[in-house]
Amino acid sequence: MIVKMQFVNITGPQEDIDRVMEQYLSRYEIQLEPALSELKTTENLRPFVEKNPYKDALLKTQEFISYLEHPDQITPDPALNKKAIFSRVHEIDLAYRELEEKKKSLLSRREDLTKRLKLLDPFRPLDCDLSQALHFRYIKHRFGRIPIEYYHKIEDYLMDDISAIFLEGKQDDNYVYGVYFAAATDTRKIDTVFRTLHFERIAFPEDVTGSPEYNCRDLEYHIRKLNKQLEALEQRTIEMLTKRGPELLSILNQLQTLSHNFDVRKLAACVEDKRGNSYLLCGWMSEENVQRFLKDSANDEKVFVVVEDDVDKYFGEPPTQLKNPKLFKPFEMFIRMYGMPAHNELDPTIFVGITYAFIFGVMFGDAGQGLCLLIGGGLLYHFKKIPLAGIISIAGIFSTIFGFLFGSVFGFEDILPALWLRPINHMTTLPFIGKLNTIFIVAVAFGMFIILLAMILHIINALKSKDPGNTWFDPNGVAGLIFYGAAVLVIFLFMTGHKLPAAILLTVLFVVPLLLILFKEPLTRKLIHQKATEKEGIGMFLVQGFFELFETLLSYFSNTLSFVRIGAFAVSHAAMMEVVLMLSGAEAGSPNWAIVVLGNLFVCGMEGLVVGIQVLRLEYYEMFSRFYKGTGREFKPY
Known part of the structure; x- marks a missing residue:
């Protein structure tokens, strides 16, 4: 789901800006926007010109930290107050500079001797x-x-x-x-x-x-002697700084925070009036954080917060922050790769999570290999927090489920009975077609269902965007849903031997939606009371519309057939494992287990990669292209 955002203006006495950052804003996620460019209607704005007082101390501390070995393994000391921080940095810097001066003198002597040599x-x-x-x-x-x-x-x-x-x-x-x-x-x-x-x-x-x-x-x-003296000084420097490592790390953390908070002035603005100078900050916060912020600062006389109502008119599109259940969190990676949803779009993360894992499971149905993906991906995600590992783990759940449905464990199909069917053998007889692999038929039927679902999501997005043209007359809108739904219904009735609807009803279901799609632009202008910008001949309009309509019909057909790949990979996976077992001599009753293990690893790695890419292709080209734009910008808190 998409977190609802609100635009806030924060102001107060100019000298109080650091306290507000430390006491309030550092506790909430807020994406600050440049106040000088966003608050165009406010007069007497000017930028801050103060120099960051923490910058030099921060650079020195970072220089000291560079001498430490494995600083990530050192536990920082308790925090210090600001005065003590500068005092300690100055104290350490004096000792460091004294050693550096000695090194500099020795280096100068060594350089002179080296030139002479x-x-x-x-x-x-x-x-x-x-x-x-x-x-x-x-x-x-x-x-x-x-x-x-x-x-x-x-x-x-x-x-x-x-x-x-x-x-x-x-x-x-x-x-x-x-x-x-x-x-x-x-x-x-x-x-x-x-x-x-x-x-x-x-x-x-x-x-x-x-x-x-x-x-x-x-x-x-003499050069060798100087080198030994330089090494001794370098070691003294390292020992001195290592001894103060916990203190330095504590100082570094505090200085980074103080410097970062001070740099908020780059996004703030100063306001000059009769009452004195004030700062002005503005940005986006989640509705929940805004309420908490308002509650926390209610009794603070130096902080004034204004929540803007007419956001779209003055401040444009709010950023997008995704908030999904932990199970679907890894799939946000695919959403970011395609593009973040706009604030008035549906968040497709859960849809992608369910469909991706389900399709992957069908195409890679093996209980043994699925468990390996589940466990391996789960461990990698738990320790390394790699999103792709989490996706692999969830996909492994469905691979395991379909492995039991197909009766396949590490390629062996004589250990478990198939709870549903065996992809490579099961056939179904269809009218005018004859026998066809059942998994292909199921894959096409599933594709039809997914396309219809994508059209419904498109309609919802169009309604949220208040776009009547895309809602009613788009190939993925209501007109396209009726046409494609009618086609799916007729195919289902025909294949199952049921009686087809009357010719008049079929004409209405097929012809009327196509006409609405053909005349989408003029009908949309009628709905929104907009005049045509250019006069175009009716003949040219019909010719262009005919070819666009033909392309739409062709896309319905090609997109539906594209889902055949689900069945094709399910069959090819079973066939590849048959080859592995054949090479291992499993048919003779005494397989070579080394070949079985290596073959499973090869198939699991190679086909797992190919299947993962193919499923992602289905998501992006057959589903996302129908309902999702991904034109939003990601929420990046300061």
Whole structure:
């Protein structure tokens, strides 16, 4: 069922808005709407511009919580007052920042050493004392790198004309690193030659002593030492915050609530008048919650609540909140997938729950597999609250029932007697058709009943929406119900050998409803006293109407035949289990139980999935399309 909603306006002194949220609105479900856009007839409205005072403390607390392992397993401490919350957060933040500053200093030192190591590492193979080489008086040095493709030219130049020595360091895929030494008097000439070979100079620190290898090892040692110090600081941070874990979780919960309640200002508005500044909140509440709210705030002189009467005129469609028995609660998932019902529509949850589970049971009738679905789905729904698991469990009840009716247990049909029939064997003789599988006939008859029921639901929805055209002249309205009902009656009488109604009566039952459907638009305009917007030739109108009427008749026929799939899957399920038992050697009297178990698991999984999808298709296309629009919006409480 759909919960009846009411639109409420709540106002009071501006400084009292937090108390109202904490004392009243946090106890009820209310979908708040933006007051500035909803209350268009109210003057002097302006938005709140206050900054959320809980935001920074909340972000810090969330940062602290991120250090905790398995915070969901920690029991929070009792709640604190607001002053104590800020004091504790500040206290914890000071200890945390002190450790963070130490970490920051160590990270900065490590970064400097890492950069120095990265600079020296390519020159590790150089076997020389850098403290001497970097301070020669008459010889200049140039550290750098040269592309590999130019490196082989160096020997030619050095051997022939240039007084320089190149010492090779490391090399990678693209470059050779090294240093060349040259006499101070020849430096300019040699630098020019090396530049032509695309030599790139690297600024080298002047304060290094010893060999590059010695320097690199020393840097690596200090980096490892810093890493250990950083790990120790990280562990101290975790231990400090873990020790205060229960307190932090309590603070986090309170700050989230306080911050969320404060953010209600984004949806509220301020009103300025002679008496002072007031806040204004508006939104949707269930009728039951409105009455409780009015009762609770009756003696509160600072809270004023107005329940709007003319909702449709000013505030549009109310949101939809579904309230169904626990047994049918999982089936609300299918309703949300299709679309929430509008406030003036019927809630189809119970209808879907009954028809879905019933049809699934017929198509998947096996007592053993049905019990597995019932138990497995029930346990999964109980512990994980997965709606689909609940649907599977309820469908398993009907699978078990029809398993007994069909006499099938895990595919074995010689253990239990069939309380009704065996789908694969039972036949019925029909006039002009001959023998036909009984389950097919029952499936079509059931489909006719469901289509008639869907038409009745369509009429109820149209009456609730005050839509006379869809009530009386729609293919799913009264005219369609009479025509299709008459067709079902004639088929039933003919198949059972009873006498058909008189020709005049049949003409009235068939022709008049079709004419009403054909002239739906002009008849609707007559009923609501509306003039035609466009003039259209009678010939074009009749041609278009004829094809639409033909499509309607075709849809009646195709939708009815679509229910044959119920019988087809009932038969195919029995046939698949026969194949499984045949492969296991059950006919010889000593089945291979491993094959029986695996075969049942395969059929249960694969066919269960296919049947579930096919039943949902019947719900959406053969039933919902006749009476349900799903144009509502879901109720989302603040």
